[in-house]
Amino acid sequence: MKDLHTRHKAVLPDWLALYYGEPIELTHGEGRHVWDAQGRRYLDFFGGILTTMTAHALPEVTKAVAEQAGRIIHSSTLYLNRPMVELAERVAALSGIPDARVFFTTSGTEANDAALLLATAHRGSNQILAMRNSYHGRSFSAVGITGNRSWSPTSLSPLQTLYVHGGVRTRGPYAALSDAEFTEACVADLRDMLGQTRGVAALIAEPIQGVGGFTSPPDGLYAAFREVLKEHGALWIADEVQTGWGRTGDHFWGWQAHARSGPPDLLTFAKGIGNGMSIGGVVGRAEVMNCLDANSISTFGGSPVTMAAGLANLTYLLEHDLQGNARRVGGLLIERLRAICAQLPGVREVRGRGLMIGVELVRPGTDEAHPEAAAAVLEAAREGGLLIGKGGGHSTSVLRIAPPLTLTVAEAEEGAAILERALREV
Structure with a gap:
């Protein structure tokens, strides 16, 4: 992996961002999961920046x-x-x-x-x-x-x-x-x-x-x-x-x-x-x-x-009425995340609609964006087996959650639990 990262830096521009302190290579996927080059499986809550809309390796596609x-x-x-x-x-x-x-x-x-x-x-x-x-x-x-x-x-x-x-x-x-x-x-x-x-x-x-x-x-x-x-x-x-x-x-x-x-x-x-x-x-x-x-x-x-x-x-x-699934499962996921984050002083807001959810992080006790915390949560979530994104206005202090629209209730609960552990750790 380090060899591939070295080769990446040697031929691609510096401004081409990579997630994680130790970037990962995704080699294959199925449903709502992807695997890296070391064979580790992740629940994918970002879908290649909201692009894997239905599922990885969807047979029909x-x-x-x-x-x-x-x-x-x-x-x-x-x-x-x-x-x-x-x-x-x-x-x-x-x-x-x-x-x-x-x-x-x-x-x-x-x-x-x-x-x-x-x-x-x-x-x-x-x-x-x-x-x-x-x-x-x-x-x-x-x-x-x-x-x-x-x-x-x-x-x-x-x-x-x-x-x-x-x-x-x-x-x-x-x-x-x-x-x-x-x-x-x-x-x-x-x-x-x-x-x-x-x-x-x-x-x-x-x-x-x-x-x-x-x-x-x-x-x-x-x-x-x-x-x-x-x-x-x-x-x-x-x-x-x-x-x-x-x-x-x-x-x-x-x-x-x-x-x-x-x-x-x-x-x-x-x-x-x-x-x-x-x-x-x-x-x-x-x-x-x-x-x-x-x-x-x-x-x-x-x-x-x-x-x-x-x-x-x-x-x-x-x-398969994936819009309806986004409404139902996304609604459950948003409420679950709001319940989790209500207890965390570093979370300013959980917002979104359907399976398009943002969790905004701030320095506790202030309204000041906290991009370092967002980066740390991103790392901790990956370590726990969950891939998410990040974004935001003046700084990247918002966790971006956008799984494939076939997400199940069980997978939503699993992802929320991993994210809760990552947020509490950070």
């Missing part, structure tokens, strides 16, 4: 990939592609967007990049509104609209970005307000900002901020934002890379918690739909999706193999 690979692996979008059309039809129908069109990419970053291109071209403006504490990817344009300093290495950008209040409910200048007052204050802030701009193209927002520590506004905030945006002709882009496909339990898409004003103009997706295969995409109103007046293709977006995987994975998710 591996079979679909193998069968498609045996026929043809690649063709590009220059040729008709039956699996791509079939998956696009299903995504369009599920999106809730009338007369929708779908464009497939290879990642969530590229999906957000495509949405920004479409919105700015449609509106003839390079002005974008984004949320404070947000994360939208690692490309030049996506970094330029990311409101989380930890993940934004440059201030240079092809876009003019203005950051709006509202993504973090329990911190910031409006934290002490009621939900209704919070929404009212954030809408007033948005309205004031739009009054000082010229032709904003779009607002891009994660319904639940992922890298930002699984924070979210009160339900309905983005619906209220949408009504103001419409007054100015601006679009709403819902970044559903982490919240989509039923992970939140209550809804299939995160935007549906803000559904009063209807679906977004553009919706980006990735991660879970491929269950580990590289699929991303953007779905939106035909008027916006068709606005480009230059040629465009995708070499790898919508490849036959990844589309076959996406179709099999989506079919499994819907037929």
Whole structure:
């Protein structure tokens, strides 16, 4: 393992982060478990950053990939592609967007990049509104609209970005307000900002901020934002890379918690739909999706193999009501973690929805973020046989819990027990 780590450092950039003081190599997985190169088994509560959505080595997906690979692996979008059309039809129908069109990419970053291109071209403006504490990817344009300093290495950008209040409910200048007052204050802030701009193209927002520590506004905030945006002709882009496909339990898409004003103009997706295969995409109103007046293709977006995987994975998710499982098992897990953490002075908040749960750590007796504790809990949980993630706003002090959506009640209890031991130890 040390030899592989040495080789990794010799050929890969320093900023390519690795978890753990002694990084581990994952060699195989099954269901909700993975194994490292030493043969040690772990309960996986992070799923490759919310990407292994159904299960590791799901037979239906591996079979679909193998069968498609045996026929043809690649063709590009220059040729008709039956699996791509079939998956696009299903995504369009599920999106809730009338007369929708779908464009497939290879990642969530590229999906957000495509949405920004479409919105700015449609509106003839390079002005974008984004949320404070947000994360939208690692490309030049996506970094330029990311409101989380930890993940934004440059201030240079092809876009003019203005950051709006509202993504973090329990911190910031409006934290002490009621939900209704919070929404009212954030809408007033948005309205004031739009009054000082010229032709904003779009607002891009994660319904639940992922890298930002699984924070979210009160339900309905983005619906209220949408009504103001419409007054100015601006679009709403819902970044559903982490919240989509039923992970939140209550809804299939995160935007549906803000559904009063209807679906977004553009919706980006990735991660879970491929269950580990590289699929991303953007779905939106035909008027916006068709606005480009230059040629465009995708070499790898919508490849036959990844589309076959996406179709099999989506079919499994819907037929087994994994959204309902996320709601039921996730609800039990959140309540179990809240009961555990109520006794621990170093835990500020347990928050989340479905199987998308954040545990925010602070220095006991203060509201000050405690990234060292989060790193220590991450290590202790791994030592106990549990893999989790971490994130947060100004520092990585939030434990991120997002298991595959097939998680059982017994596995939820097992994971909670391991995490309790790790939290108490730290």
